Amino acid sequence: MADQVRFVLASQSPARLASLRAAGLDPEVIVSGVDESAVQAADTAALAGILARLKCEAVAGRDAASGAVVLGCDSVLEFERQTWGKPSGPADAIARWRRMRGRSGVLHTGHWLIDTRNDAAVGAVASTTVRFAEVTDDEIEAYVATGEPLQVAGAFTIDGRGGPFVSGVDGDPGTVVGVSLPLLRTLLAGLDVPITTLWR
Numbered sequence: 216m217a218d219q220v221r222f223v224l225a226s227q228s229p230a231r232l233a234s235l236r237a238a239g240l241d242p243e244v245i246v247s248g249v250d251e252s253a254v255q256a257a258d259t260a261a262l263a264g265i266l267a268r269l270k271c272e273a274v275a276g277r278d279a280a281s282g283a284v285v286l287g288c289d290s291v292l293e294f295e296r297q298t299w300g301k302p303s304g305p306a307d308a309i310a311r312w313r314r315m316r317g318r319s320g321v322l323h324t325g326h327w328l329i330d331t332r333n334d335a336a337v338g339a340v341a342s343t344t345v346r347f348a349e350v351t352d353d354e355i356e357a358y359v360a361t362g363e364p365l366q367v368a369g370a371f372t373i374d375g376r377g378g379p380f381v382s383g384v385d386g387d388p389g390t391v392v393g394v395s396l397p398l399l400r401t402l403l404a405g406l407d408v409p410i411t412t413l414w415r
């Protein structure tokens with residue numbers, strides 16, 4: 216097979232890695248360690264874009280990423296003009312779900328790519344509307360008790376235990392899980408890297 220370019224995921228997210236592997240890509244993982252709490256932005260989508268770029272740049276600048284195409288991502292939920300990442304703890308997750316049920320929010324995932332071979336860079340934010348089911352207090356308590364909501368942006372998953380509590384999405388569901396594959400294809404093409412050349 217032609218020389219394959221190294222592909223690095225600048226994220227510890229198991230969901231992102233699983234999505235990319237299922238799509239035939241097998242990135243090396245180099246965690247950025249970026250402190251997300253230190254970053255401000257004009258709005259939720261802008262924050263997702265800025266954090267994705269900071270994570271990507273933090274890894275692309277390391278010797279370990281030399282010669283690789285590096286992907287950084289960040290996901291945040293926009294809900295009634297609030298910007299929510301991962302909940303601060305069980306009480307926060309419960310309070311959020313009591314507000315979210317029966318309503319909808321927008322999950323924004325920022326994507327940033329750097330080709331370290333020529334320092335070309337490209338990025339974009341994908342957004343998907345998520346409709347939350349009318350979950351009961353008991354369901355909320357039980358879901359939070361599993362610990363899953365505490366690990367994920369927005370305090371919910373659509374492909375895990377949270378699946379029954381999301382009544383639908385408008386947009387790419389991959390954006391909610393953590394990486395939009397059609398957007399990744401477009402961004403890679405912008406760097407003259409066909410996504411098919413990254414298949415393993």
Ligand SMILES: Nc1nc2c(ncn2[C@H]2C[C@H](O)[C@@H](COP(=O)(O)OP(=O)(O)OP(=O)(O)O)O2)c(=O)[nH]1
Nearest residue numbers: 226227228230289290367368372373374391392393
């Ligand atoms: N499996 C799954 N994971 C989700 C879902 N929604 C959000 N997540 C996860 C994906 C990411 O791991 C996490 C979003 O948080 P971040 O974008 O800050 O990434 P994370 O802190 O996990 O890693 P990183 O900062 O990129 O090293 O939430 C979902 O519907 N399904």
